[in-house]
Amino acid sequence: xxxxxxxxxxxxxxxxxxxxxxxxxxxxxxxxxxxxxxxxxxxxxxxxxxxxxxxxxxxxxxxxxxxxxxxxxxxxxxxxxxxxxxxxxxxxxxxxxxxxxxxxxxxxxxxxxxxxxxxxxxxxxxxxxxxxxxxxxxxxxxxxxxxxxxxxxxxxxxxxxxxxxxxxxxxxxxxxxxxxxxxxxxxxxxxxxxxxxxxxxxxxxxxxxxxxxxxxxxxxxxxxxxxxxxxxxxxxxxxxxxxxxxxxxxxxxxxxxxxxxxxxxxxxxxxxxxxxxxxxxxxxxxxxxxxxxxxxxxxxxxxxxxxxxxxxxxxxxxxxxxxxxxxxxxxxxxxxxxxxxxxxxxxx
Amino acid sequence: xxxxxxxxxxxxxxxxxxxxxxxxxxxxxxxxxxxxxxxxxxxxxxxxxxxxxxxxxxxxxxxxxxxxxxxxxxxxxxxxxxxxxxxxxxxxxxxxxxxxxxxxxxxxxxxxxxxxxxxxxxxxxxxxxxxxxxxxxxxxxxxxxxxxxxxxxxxxxxxxxxxxxxxxxxxxxxxxxxxxxxxxxxxxxxxxxxxxxxxxxxxxxxxxxxxxxxxxxxxxxxxxxxxxxxxxxxxxxxxxxxxxxxxxxxxxxxxxxxxxxxxxxxxxxxxxxxxxxxxxxxxxxxxxxxxxxxxxxxxxxxxxxxxxxxxxxxxxxxxxxxxxxxxxxxxxxxxxxxxxxxxxxxxx
Numbered sequence: 001x002x003x004x005x006x007x008x009x010x011x012x013x014x015x016x017x018x019x020x021x022x023x024x025x026x027x028x029x030x031x032x033x034x035x036x037x038x039x040x041x042x043x044x045x046x047x048x049x050x051x052x053x054x055x056x057x058x059x060x061x062x063x064x065x066x067x068x069x070x071x072x073x074x075x076x077x078x079x080x081x082x083x084x085x086x087x088x089x090x091x092x093x094x095x096x097x098x099x100x101x102x103x104x105x106x107x108x109x110x111x112x113x114x115x116x117x118x119x120x121x122x123x124x125x126x127x128x129x130x131x132x133x134x135x136x137x138x139x140x141x142x143x144x145x146x147x148x149x150x151x152x153x154x155x156x157x158x159x160x161x162x163x164x165x166x167x168x169x170x171x172x173x174x175x176x177x178x179x180x181x182x183x184x185x186x187x188x189x190x191x192x193x194x195x196x197x198x199x200x201x202x203x204x205x206x207x208x209x210x211x212x213x214x215x216x217x218x219x220x221x222x223x224x225x226x227x228x229x230x231x232x233x234x235x236x237x238x239x240x241x242x243x244x245x246x247x248x249x250x251x252x253x254x255x256x257x258x259x260x261x262x263x264x265x266x267x268x269x270x271x272x273x274x275x276x277x278x279x280x281x282x283x284x285x286x287x288x289x290x291x292x293x294x295x296x297x298x299x300x301x302x303x304x305x306x307x308x309x310x311x312x313x314x315x316x317x318x319x320x321x322x323x324x325x326x327x328x329x330x331x332x333x334x335x336x337x338x339x340x341x342x343x344x345x346x347x348x
Numbered sequence: 349x350x351x352x353x354x355x356x357x358x359x360x361x362x363x364x365x366x367x368x369x370x371x372x373x374x375x376x377x378x379x380x381x382x383x384x385x386x387x388x389x390x391x392x393x394x395x396x397x398x399x400x401x402x403x404x405x406x407x408x409x410x411x412x413x414x415x416x417x418x419x420x421x422x423x424x425x426x427x428x429x430x431x432x433x434x435x436x437x438x439x440x441x442x443x444x445x446x447x448x449x450x451x452x453x454x455x456x457x458x459x460x461x462x463x464x465x466x467x468x469x470x471x472x473x474x475x476x477x478x479x480x481x482x483x484x485x486x487x488x489x490x491x492x493x494x495x496x497x498x499x500x501x502x503x504x505x506x507x508x509x510x511x512x513x514x515x516x517x518x519x520x521x522x523x524x525x526x527x528x529x530x531x532x533x534x535x536x537x538x539x540x541x542x543x544x545x546x547x548x549x550x551x552x553x554x555x556x557x558x559x560x561x562x563x564x565x566x567x568x569x570x571x572x573x574x575x576x577x578x579x580x581x582x583x584x585x586x587x588x589x590x591x592x593x594x595x596x597x598x599x600x601x602x603x604x605x606x607x608x609x610x611x612x613x614x615x616x617x618x619x620x621x622x623x624x625x626x627x628x629x630x631x632x633x634x635x636x637x638x639x640x641x642x643x644x645x646x647x648x649x650x651x652x653x654x655x656x657x658x659x660x661x662x663x664x665x666x667x668x669x670x671x672x673x674x675x676x677x678x679x680x681x682x683x684x685x686x687x688x689x690x691x692x693x694x695x696x
Contacts, residue, residue: 034398038599039507040436040583041402041497050382051399054389054479055494057447061486088388099405099492131402138409142485144447144492146403149389159387235388251386 013108019134021108022115026129030094032150033128042130044095049150054085060140068184068199071110073212074143075117081238082147083125084216084291088236089158091151092221095130096122099144101137114143125218155230162233162252162296168315169231169305171217171292173264174241175280178287179272180204180211186276206268214291220310221293227304231295240288242336246324248296255322256336258315261329285326361456367482369456370463374477378442380498381476390478392443397498402433408488416532416547419458421560422491423465429586430495431473432564432639436584437506439499440569443478444470447492449485462491473566503578510581510600510644516663517579517653519565519640521612522589523628526635527620528552528559534624554616562639568658569641575652579643588636590684594672596644603670604684606663609677633674 010018023037035043044051058064058078066074079096086093098118102111111134122129127147187199201208216236224231233252235244241263249256260281273280296317297305305311315327324336358366371385383391392399406412406426414422427444434441446466450459459482470477475495535547549556564584572579581600583592589611597604608629621628644665645653653659663675672684 035506040433041400041439041495043437043504044399044401046394046399048396051392051394051496052389053392053401053443053445053494053496055445055447055492056481057449057483057490057492059449059483059485059490062449062484085388089391091389095401097401097403097494099403101405101407101410101490133404135405135407136410137407137488137490139487140485142405142407142449142490142492144403144405144490146401146445146494147389148399148401156391158383 010102010106010108010111015134018108018111022111022134023129028128028130029126030128032094033130036128036130037132042095042097044130044148046150049152050156052086052089052091052149052151052156053146054082055144055146056082058143060142065188066141067188069212071113072117072120075114076121076213078143078145079118079121079125079127079147080214080216080291082145083121083127084236084238086147086149087216087218087221088234088293089149089151090155090221090231090234091149093125093127093147093149095128095148097131097146098129099133101135101142103137103139103141106141125216157231157234157295159233159235159248159251162248162254162317164254164317164319166232166296166298166317167302167305167313168245168256168258168294168296168317169311169313170237170241170264170294171220171310172290173266173269174237174290174292175273175284175287176207176210176266176269177214177289177291178283179269180207180209181289182276182278183207183272184211204268204272206266207272211289214289216291217293217310220308223308227308229297229301229304231297234293234295237290237292237294238288241285241290241294242326243286243288244294246336248294249317249324252317253320255318255320256315256324257318257322257327258325258336259327262312262314264312358450358454358456358459363482366456366459370459370482371477376476376478377474378476380442381478384476384478385480390443390445392478392496394498397500398504400434400437400439400497400499400504401494402430403492403494404430406491408490413536414489415536417560419461420465420468423462424469424561425465426491426493427466427469427473427475428562428564428639430493431469431475432584432586434495434497435564435566435569436582436641437497437499438503438569438579438582439497441473441475441495441497443476443496445479445494446477447481449483449490451485451487451489454489473564505579505582505643507581507583507596507599510596510602510665512602512665512667514580514644514646514665515650515653515661516593516604516606516642516644516665517659517661518585518589518612518642519568519658520638521614521617522585522638522640523621523632523635524555524558524614524617525562525637525639526631527617528555528557529637530624530626531555531620532559552616552620554614555620559637562637564639565641565658568656571656575656577645577649577652579645582641582643585638585640585642586636589633589638589642590674591634591636592642594684596642597665597672600665601668603666603668604663604672605666605670605675606673606684607675610660610662612660
């Protein structure tokens with residue numbers, strides 16, 4: 001990307017000029033990327049592997065708030081959200097296409113910042129940017145990303161493969177992204193009331209980073225593969241643990257039992273939650289935007305699973321008839337109902 | 349698609365409910381569509397063919413105006429715009445993914461109408477809807493479509509393959525979609541001034557249909573293939589003939605010479621243009637949204653090209669040094685400069 005830092009007006013540079021500026025230094029890295037930006041369509045060659053494809057549309061005011069979201073982070077996160085869906089199929093992401101609709105408040109410099117984040121994510125995860133579309137919007141920023149990946153037939157993992165008595169596992173820890181959002185909203189609220197106050201974000205670095213610049217657990221996909229573990233079912237946690245676990249149960253026709261005290265919660269998340277009078281377990285099972293992997297595995301993999309850092313066994317699948325339950329530390333059973341993210345109901 | 353016609357509130361039905369309602373009756377038709385809606389990503393198998401992929405983001409107020417655009421037509425057109433890019437690579441479209449961001453003014457019934465248009469286009473062009481995303485927007489409707497197609501290596505046609513002295517050909521006729529938009533804008537303007545007046549659209553059916561419900565010239569791609577003609581370069585006319593011809597010239601490093609009196613213009617387009625004091629040739633070379641194919645071919649295909657209905661030879665490529673010209677009926681040469689659609693400069 002050109003390092004032009006002047007505030008060039010988008011109206012002056014035009015659509016083709018902007019696309020040229022944003023894409024002129026893109027180099028294709030993957031062998032499967034035969035042709036990138038510059039023709040009517042991109043051309044890929046998956047060489048006998050299956051093509052895995054997913055898309056997401058992020059809308060200003062619904063999925064992000066530019067008041068506290070740096071554009072670089074937003075670009076990075078927009079890519080991550082999509083790569084997460086590719087990894088959740090146990091596939092490897094290879095290409096993305098990105099479309100932007102920009103309102104008149106956006107300068108060329110701002111679009112370049114967004115693209116720097118996009119290209120950083122592409123670079124970190126070895127993905128090629130092969131196409132897209134740039135145009136105007138009446139209000140706000142819209143970002144649409146399509147991610148494409150490849151996997152051989154025998155590697156693909158669906159939501160529907162889990163059996164009863166299999167372990168339920170999650171990667172990393174949960175609830176941090178949700179707490180990051182609460183902290184940002186709290187500070188925004190204080191600032192809205194008194195614009196001379198400065199936001200106090202120190203001590204919240206971990207939860208803020210999880211909200212603003214999440215990562216995908218690509219390393220765990222690799223570790224599972226090296227240990228000859230193919231999950232029986234898998235999904236990424238975007239809507240919240242319980243909501244996404246219900247998807248696995250529905251698709252696999254199983255019940256489930258997870259244990260509250262097995263759910264991985266970072267100390268920083270717990271601290272932030274308690275400070276705001278929120279129950280750490282509740283926000284960790286319902287929070288969403290974790291982009292951790294939720295998967296099931298047969299019990300004979302116990303030794304291997306517990307030897308891989310960053311994997312927690314939080315419970316097990318059951319027969320469908322046994323229902324779906326969260327077991328509390330006092331032994332009480334709570335029925336699991338989806339309470340996660342529903343973007344049609346607007347901002348949380 | 350379910351034929352539920354009650355106005356179910358989107359807020360009540362929720363994101364998952366809406367997706368279920370819109371996608372429950374989708375049946376995959378193409379062999380390359382292994383898995384559609386319902387997991388983290390769709391799975392495709394191009395079986396040794398190359399994968400061709402393109403994406404477009406359509407924004408309310410910029411790309412369409414719901415005051416005069418029926419939702420069914422909008423859904424149909426949104427798909428066509430993308431399939432057009434796949435055909436322009438001489439590939440066959442096989443799948444689409446569609447993301448919607450909906451403002452609160454949209455009812456479930458309205459979204460279903462939009463989907464009826466989307467599914468009609470999929471059905472007409474034998475394309476599978478395999479994935480997408482549905483969420484809210486603060487204002488307006490955003491539609492993002494990714495289209496995927498397949499082609500064997502030897503069939504693919506790029507923008508860059510034209511040589512000097514080759515024919516420049518277009519399919520169908522040009523300028524009609526632009527005139528359709530002018531008529532719609534005129535009637536809207538009259539209605540805005542006097543809301544008791546009824547729009548008078550009779551006699552404009554052809555240009556209105558070309559604007560509101562365009563088609564792609566898939567049959568000509570088939571006819572060219574049957575006649576063993578592989579275009580040397582190709583693009584679809586979305587930004588306007590001159591703008592898209594300049595793309596072919598730039599990519600192929602050629603000049604060009606096209607003749608004003610060879611440009612195909614429908615009688616209805618000519619009539620509408622003259623009525624509004626517009627020059628038919630000008631609107632036909634600059635109008636845009638034609639979704640016709642612009643391609644080049646070697647001169648030894650003359651007999652075959654002229655035998656295929658719906659193809660017009662409008663000029664020929666030249667050496668780059670000779671420049672890019674439009675030859676007027678009086679023999680005058682005009683230099684071709686891009687004057688087409690630039691969506692960053694807002695609505696035309």
